[in-house]
Amino acid sequence: MVMVLWEGFETMVLPRRVVRRLRMTRAFYRFTWVIWSRLAHAGFSGRTLETILGVFGPLSLLFLIFFWVAALVFGFGLVHWAFGSAVLAKEGSPGFAQDLYLSGTTFFTLGLGDVRPIDAVAKTMTVIEAGMGFGFLALVIGYFPALNQSFSRRESSISKLDSRAGSPPVGALMLQKHNHERGADQLREELLNWEQWSAELLESHLSYPVLAYYRSQHDHQSWLAALTAVMDMSALLITGIKGVSSRQVELTFAMARHAVVDIAAVFNLPPKKPLLERLDEEGFRRLRAMLRSAGLEFAPAEGAGQRLQELRESYEPYICALAEYFRFSLPPWVPDDERLADWQTSPWERSPVLRGEQVPKKPGRRRRPA
Secondary structure, rough: HHHHHHHHHHHOOOOOOOOOOOOHHHHHHHHHHHHHHHHHHHHOHHHHHHHHHHHHHHHHHHHHHHHHHHHHHHHHHHHHOOOOOOEOOOOOOHHHHHHHHHHHHHOOOOOOOEEEEEHHHHHHHHHHHHHHHHHHHHHHHHHHHEEEEEHHHHHHHHHHHHHHHOOOOHHHHHHHOOOOOOHHHHHHHHHHHHHHHHHHHHHHHHHHHHHHHOOOOOOOOOOHHHHHHHHOOOHHHHHHEOOOOOHHHHOOOOOOHHHHHHHHHHOOOOOOOOOOOOOOOOHHHHHHHHHHHOOEEEOOOHHHHHHHHHHHHHOOHHHHHHHHHHHHOOOOOOOOOOOOOOOHOOOOOOOOOOOOOOOOOOOOOOOOOO
């Protein structure tokens, strides 16, 4: 009972990272997520797979609360049984079954009266359990709005990336779209906003790690893809782009990398080498050609690939470990020209109205003269 209450306090109330390795909540999520994700990948694919994976976050929280409640009811039942089953039942003889039934009705404050305590210890435990059940459920459920608000704040910024960096978000494309007359000032403001977003993400996901399992509304978006795109763009700017230099770039990159490293530590995920290279030599040539077409050049050009590689090695192993665990797809360095934006993936994308075609009118019913 004490372990469950402490787990609930650490998970829902304590606003800081828990460094203790032996935790029931961590074991619960590790066990259930591995089973859920493997079964989902074994039987589904595409959009259906993303939908099933997206259900896990909210549903797991409900199952976790059910697990806590069941453990507390069972624990109080054991306490009643240990003190001699001092209960009076209208039907049946005293025993562990009656103790467990009394514990359940007391925890949920039903007060049916068909089983009641008869001595001082049993009555005291009944009062304690009734107060604990009411307070525990109210406290846990009361934190649901805080989780939803943190999720909404996270997703509002991620949704903006569709117009700024494509879907999935690509850091080079974000840099390319800000290459205009006042683009440098707007880019500096965007970097400041993403630094603030990374700090809020770090705080919310350390306080409530369950939010990391909450997936975004669209299939090609995620909090990890957003962080990766921001760090990719910042790495390109730190490597050296002519006409773009700002201290804000380094601050945003440091904050985003801090968030990735700490979230990986929360889930005990050591850095891993990527199974597929995100940016090989051919990809780097395509990246330079893409930037060059937008009027952006590395300065100095010599050793740009090596400088970029050193920056990538400081964060890519962590995002690869997180992507493998959460089953996220990482954004590419060079955008795919055939990828549709999220607003183009609606069920009416092939509508003749959107194509400018003439829609034939349905034959109407002729009205009879009066």
